[in-house]
Amino acid sequence: TDLRPLDILSEAVPAGGLARGIRVFQVQGVRGFQLPASRPRALGFPASRLFIHCDRFPEEFSIIVTLRALRGPAKRNEYIFTLMVEESPGVLVGLRYAPDKLHFLFWSQERAGSWQTRVTFPNVSLSDNQWHTLVLAVSGQSFSLTVDCSVPKDVVVETPFPASLSVRRASFYLGNRRRRKGVFTGLLRQLVLLPGADATPQICHAVNFKVATLSVPSVLQDVPAKPVSNEVLRYPYEADMKVTLGARPRCSKQEKAQFWFNASRKGLYLCNGSTWLSMLEVQHRLDYVEEHQNLVTNSETMGIEIFTIPKVGLFAAVANRVSPPGSAIYRWADGKFLPYQNIPTHQAQSWKYFTVGKKIFLAVANFEQDEWGQEFSVIFKWSRRKAKFVVYQRIGTHSARDWEAFVIEGEAFLAVVNHREGNNHNIDSVIYRWNPRTGLFEANQTIPTSGAYDWEFFTIGPYSFLAVANTFNGTSTKIYSHIYIWLRGSFQLFQSIMTFGAADWEVFHIGDRVFLAVANSHSYDSGMPAPSNFYAINSSIYELNVTAQMFVKFQDILTYSALDWEFFSVGDDSFLVVANSFDGFTFSVSSIIYRWQGYEGFVAAHRLPTVGCRDWEAFHTAEGSYLFYSSAKEPLSKVLKLKTT
DSSP, X not given: OOOOOEEHHHHHSOTTSOOTTOEEEEETTEEEEEOOSSOGGGGEEEGGGXXXXXXXXXXXXXXXXXXXXXXXXXXXXXXXXXXXXXXXXXXXXXXXXXXXXXXXXXXXXXXXXXXXXXXXXXXXXXXXXXXXXXEEEEETTEEEEEETTOSOEEEEOSSOXXXXXXXXXEEEEESSSSSSTTOOOSEEEEEEEEETSOOHHHHTTSXXXXXXXXXXXXXXXXXXXXXXXXXXXSSOOOOOXXXXXXXXXXXXXXXXTOEEEETTTTEEXXXXXXXXEEEEEOOOOEEEEEEEEEEEOSSOEEEEEEEEETTTEEEEEEEESSTTTOEEEEEEETTEEEEEEEEOOSSXXXXXXXXXXXXXXXXXXXXXXXXXXXXXXXXEEEETTTTEEEEEEEEEOSSEEEEEEEEETTEEEEEEEEOOBTTBOEEEEEEEEEETTTTEEEEEEEEEEESOOEEEEEEETTEEEEEEXXXXXXXXXXEEEEEEEEETTEEEEEEEEEEESEEEEEEEEETTXXXXXXXXXXXXBTTSOOOXXXXXXXXXXXXXXXXXXXXXXXXXXXXXSEEEEEEEEETTEEEEEEEEOOOSSOSEEEEEEEEEOGGGOEXXXXXXXXXXXXXEEEEEEXXXXXXXXXXXXXXXXXXXXXXXX
16 A cells, blocks of 8 residues: 555656647646557657566556646547557457446456457546546455546456566557557546555545645646645735836846836736736726727738737738739837838738747738739748848649638648639649758648638647638539538548638637637629629628537628728727628728627627728737737728727
8 A cells, every 4th residue: 555656647748848839728727638649659768777686566556647638529539548568459448438337447368369449438438628636456356447536437358467467578658559549639647556555535525626636746836825724924925015116117037026016907917037927917998999090001001910020020911902013021110010021922811920939930922923924822931030021932822812820739830812814713722741851831632712812720628620611613602611620640631611702710719618700791693693792792791619529500690791800808808800891882891899798799889981991900018908900902001009998
């Protein structure tokens, strides 16, 4: 009973830091590891590292696990861990779960032969997105499972756990059985083997049974602890505290640990040596919107990208239609955007800012050919020496509308939307993967699209998704747009949604709920009678139904040739603003800000006069919160300030 706990999880994770694609997530105030699915063998280590003095698995023991399992398919089985001999596909010892049961596996050897025994604990509900701590106690033919310190589930089987199970040439595998099928997709916080003892009494004295610990990797321990009681401090403490009032002061190493009270925002801030951190701030509410800056652009603007270059500043890249003079980049200074750099583009549609390691990039989607008849979209790289963007890589595209950059399992990707090739709208859009050896993006996967306008990448738990807005197939705008999920190294179809000239997808979260909004631009079908108005059409908001594992319609909103949605927050309030561009008669159409009203959904709150509105971007500075809108019909964009109370 005095044997030390053997921490399997700590042994699999290097003490000096994370590796092998392992990521740390904090959910409900508790940290856990998310394991990569691409290299299951990389999450293994020799059993000899735990069993130093003996190559036999204990005859009596407990296994302690703290995990957060995601809701998954009803028949899906996932492995928490396995112990396997290198040259054999069989599992010596393992633990796996399904949505409503837990299986303990072990290998039995007798004179008559060898076989695998499975001990099943039914009615064990783990796949509910909640933290759970399991204690499995094993002794001979008796197996006992305690979940969150509730009443134990006892099972007695005919085949006892072997008294002398050799672990020679065996390895532990974390979250898998040495292959990709059945990889654990949730979060793992604790995995401990305690020889010779039932660990239940040691675990079930904690305040929070669901996250009770016996041994946890150090990187997961740094979580603020809540006091057990409200008793006052037993010893008096005093501290000198300096609070600065007035305008925003400097925050440097000299001001570290000093406080600043911002009277206008009723907020208290702490200097960490470089920036002011909010310690206490009154939550503001959106009162009204006022015009802040009229930005005269090179020509009509098809899209905006707001980004921050560390230690340089806040920038806005606008995609201008006419070339020359091309598109412009503006820098925020003295409370407004000022011209910073002009870049040659060819009927630019959009910009995308992203980073790969320490490299900073900005990609433009060009819709037309250049002066030599070549059709390229271009990736620019930030030159720290020149303090501007320079050409880095040209990629052949076909009337490109949009770029989307994302990272999956540590690898960088860049996806382009190809709108049409000549008069053919049914063409492939392309996903490129970063090759660290060549330092270039290389074609990795093609996806058929129909007059596509937009990509939207998002993640839900460990899963990665990519949604495409299909606009026109050559005869109709009433076509399916698709959502793809990343599985086994490529994007595969997850769900298809009927859309009407879809121009944009916007994903956003409100609390634990996940939403996906589509901007429908117009309804046209060459084989159907013309509607009274092609452009007055519902755009839709969908919500993820975890049980059904699909997005279901949540709300329809009447829009007028909607081209963009933008989600933003002010204080505790959530908003959506739509880019209405044309009502069938005029481009002078109001765009609407909708406020989240819970059970009522999104309700119209503010009407903003716009002209041919194409894109909205929300951004924040020390001076406040803003909305930036672009016009596709005049060389004038506007920055609007959100006035709060």
